[in-house]
Amino acid sequence: MMNYKTASSFAVLILILLLSSCKETTPQTTTINDTLKGQIENSIPGGVQGLILPNSNDYYAIPNDPKNHITEAKVKLGQMLYHETGLGIQPENMVNYHTYSCATCHSAAAGFQSGLKQGIGEGGEGYGSKGELRRRNTICDKSEVDVQPIRTPSAMNGAYQKVQLWNGQFGATGVNKGTESKWMNGNPISNNHLGYEGLETQAIAGFGVHRMGVDKSILMAEPYRSLFEKAFPDIPENARYTAQVIGLAIAAYERTLLSNKAPFQLWLKGDEQALTPNQLEGVRLFFSKAECFKCHAGPALNSMNFYALGMEDLSGANVIGNITDAVRKGRGGFTGNSEDDYKFKVPQLYNLKDVNFLGHGGSFSSVREVILYKNNGVPENGIVPNDLLASDFHALGLEDYEIDALVDFVENGLYDPDLERYEPTLLPSGYCFPNNDSLTRIQRGCN
Numbered sequence: 001m002m003n004y005k006t007a008s009s010f011a012v013l014i015l016i017l018l019l020s021s022c023k024e025t026t027p028q029t030t031t032i033n034d035t036l037k038g039q040i041e042n043s044i045p046g047g048v049q050g051l052i053l054p055n056s057n058d059y060y061a062i063p064n065d066p067k068n069h070i071t072e073a074k075v076k077l078g079q080m081l082y083h084e085t086g087l088g089i090q091p092e093n094m095v096n097y098h099t100y101s102c103a104t105c106h107s108a109a110a111g112f113q114s115g116l117k118q119g120i121g122e123g124g125e126g127y128g129s130k131g132e133l134r135r136r137n138t139i140c141d142k143s144e145v146d147v148q149p150i151r152t153p154s155a156m157n158g159a160y161q162k163v164q165l166w167n168g169q170f171g172a173t174g175v176n177k178g179t180e181s182k183w184m185n186g187n188p189i190s191n192n193h194l195g196y197e198g199l200e201t202q203a204i205a206g207f208g209v210h211r212m213g214v215d216k217s218i219l220m221a222e223p224y225r226s227l228f229e230k231a232f233p234d235i236p237e238n239a240r241y242t243a244q245v246i247g248l249a250i251a252a253y254e255r256t257l258l259s260n261k262a263p264f265q266l267w268l269k270g271d272e273q274a275l276t277p278n279q280l281e282g283v284r285l286f287f288s289k290a291e292c293f294k295c296h297a298g299p300a301l302n303s304m305n306f307y308a309l310g311m312e313d314l315s316g317a318n319v320i321g322n323i324t325d326a327v328r329k330g331r332g333g334f335t336g337n338s339e340d341d342y343k344f345k346v347p348q349l350y351n352l353k354d355v356n357f358l359g360h361g362g363s364f365s366s367v368r369e370v371i372l373y374k375n376n377g378v379p380e381n382g383i384v385p386n387d388l389l390a391s392d393f394h395a396l397g398l399e400d401y402e403i404d405a406l407v408d409f410v411e412n413g414l415y416d417p418d419l420e421r422y423e424p425t426l427l428p429s430g431y432c433f434p435n436n437d438s439l440t441r442i443q444r445g446c447n
Contacts, residue, residue, distance in 0.1 A: 310379020
């Protein structure tokens with residue numbers, strides 16, 4: 001049995017432990033947060049403030065195309081049109097009429113990417129939960145299928161990309177100034193001549209590339225008619241229903257697709273409990289030893305630079321179609337400059353765990369695989385000349401526990417859990433989205 005002195009000492013010890021667990025962790029955590037934010041300030045231009053994504057309805061803070069200012073009316077219309085399977089009116093096979101949309105290959109559940117290694121627009125069927133069960137409709141010949149020759153890039157955080165696609169071919173500004181000779185008439189790239197930035201140009205060009213068109217029986221009926229009038233009051237009604245106008249509305253909506261609810265974003269804004277200790281270690285490594293910040297900076301953790309990292313292109317027995325030499329050469333396939341060969345645009349890093357295919361060729365199945373690849377610094381694609389590889393692509397010497405912390409930060413710290421807030425509840429047409437084929441309707445419980 002304890003005597004009075006022993007019992008008193010024990011009680012004091014317990015009190016000290018309780019006080020230390022309840023009180024002393026806050027200053028310690030604050031010190032860690034302050035240290036990390038100081039590290040960020042010293043690592044990248046713009047520091048902490050330069051990494052913060054604005055609210056999705058803060059249209060003045062979101063980067064705008066000077067020729068297509070974001071308005072609430074445009075965003076509302078664009079949200080509907082982006083998901084509208086009723087625009088799928090130019091299929092190669094009429095069985096696919098009114099069955100596909102922009103969201104077919106860029107759905108919220110997949111982090112606005114495709115749930116497949118090789119995205120399938122027209123000619124596909126099914127969806128699953130993240131687009132992972134979509135497949136070629138065997139009624140359609142392979143030549144009729146609209147399939148992507150490279151992994152579908154995310155549409156999320158696209159406001160922070162002046163040019164679009166892995167090779168950056170869409171967009172008349174930024175790094176594409178001086179490439180005008182490549183904007184050939186009769187080619188989708190000729191849409192650059194309209195003078196818009198990448199998101200607008202891609203949305204306009206993609207309307208034709210992906211076999212969509214203006215179904216006036218849907219778009220000139222209510223409520224679309226009123227939505228178009230509110231979004232584009234300065235355009236005469238007889239000129240509103242075009243691919244260009246539709247593309248501008250879709251691009252305005254896409255500019256609001258921001259992963260601003262991710263824990264890292266909350267932490268940057270002052271919530272010191274938003275990231276776990278392991279994720280904070282991942283932040284430290286991201287902006288130091290792992291050298292991620294050298295390429296991935298700004299609110300979307302991306303850049304407008306192009307690098308050769310020796311990653312594989314789309315390959316394997318299940319790949320549909322032929323991967324052309326121009327696609328394999330990335331930026332060089334667009335510019336025609338051999339110094340740009342095998343270089344691809346630095347992608348944004350949010351919501352990567354929504355899909356199982358990463359890299360421009362989908363050759364990695366997880367964030368961990370990508371980090372291990374960069375840690376080893378050994379190219380996997382034998383056709384990429386060593387002298388074109390990025391100088392920052394080299395062995396990093398990360399330990400296993402450091403790789404674990406980086407994976408945790410990228411997978412979970414950069415994960416916005418509520419992207420479905422960007423989806424409409426219903427489409428004015430009443431059709432199912434993101435696809436409207438019979439198998440998707442069954443899987444999604446539509447109609």
